Amino acid sequence: MSTAATEIKGWYEGRPAIVFWACRACDTRGYLPRHFCPRCGATALDKKESLGAGVVYTLSLMWRTPVAALRPFVPYAIVLVDLVEGIRVLAHGDPDLRIGDRVTATYRPFGDRVLPHFVRARTAGEKDRNEENITLDGL
Numbered sequence: 001m002s003t004a005a006t007e008i009k010g011w012y013e014g015r016p017a018i019v020f021w022a023c024r025a026c027d028t029r030g031y032l033p034r035h036f037c038p039r040c041g042a043t044a045l046d047k048k049e050s051l052g053a054g055v056v057y058t059l060s061l062m063w064r065t066p067v068a069a070l071r072p073f074v075p076y077a078i079v080l081v082d083l084v085e086g087i088r089v090l091a092h093g094d095p096d097l098r099i100g101d102r103v104t105a106t107y108r109p110f111g112d113r114v115l116p117h118f119v120r121a122r123t124a125g126e127k128d129r130n131e132e133n134i135t136l137d138g139l
């Protein structure tokens with residue numbers, strides 16, 4: 001790995017980002033940390049930051065939590081998302097997501113951690129909540 005590439009940090013290291021690796025020799029990509037490429041065996045793997053955009057491959061709704069401290073977060077979805085970079089990631093998501101939805105990664109507190117949480121991507125013409133409050137008064 002190059003020196004610069006190893007400095008990229010992801011959500012599991014406290015930074016709001018999804019990081020993946022890409023093999024320099026064959027461009028195979030993956031999400032789970034590896035020391036060598038499972039396709040060609042090369043050890044030159046670069047860490048890269050995802051744009052956080054993708055499509056829901058599948059999901060499961062969670063209505064119960066293993067510990068009482070997480071009950072305020074239900075319901076939420078456990079989603080498998082195919083990112084535009086060609087990797088599939090497991091994360092949380094809004095409970096109203098459906099298979100095939102275009103989604104964007106956000107990062108939200110969940111218990112004592114901040115985890116990736118996918119929300120439906122806005123379509124052209126939609127406004128987010130912040131934009132709805134903008135007025136043109138005084139212009």
Ligand SMILES: [Zn+2]
Pocket residue numbers: 023024025026027028037038039040041042
């Ligand atoms: Zn490779």
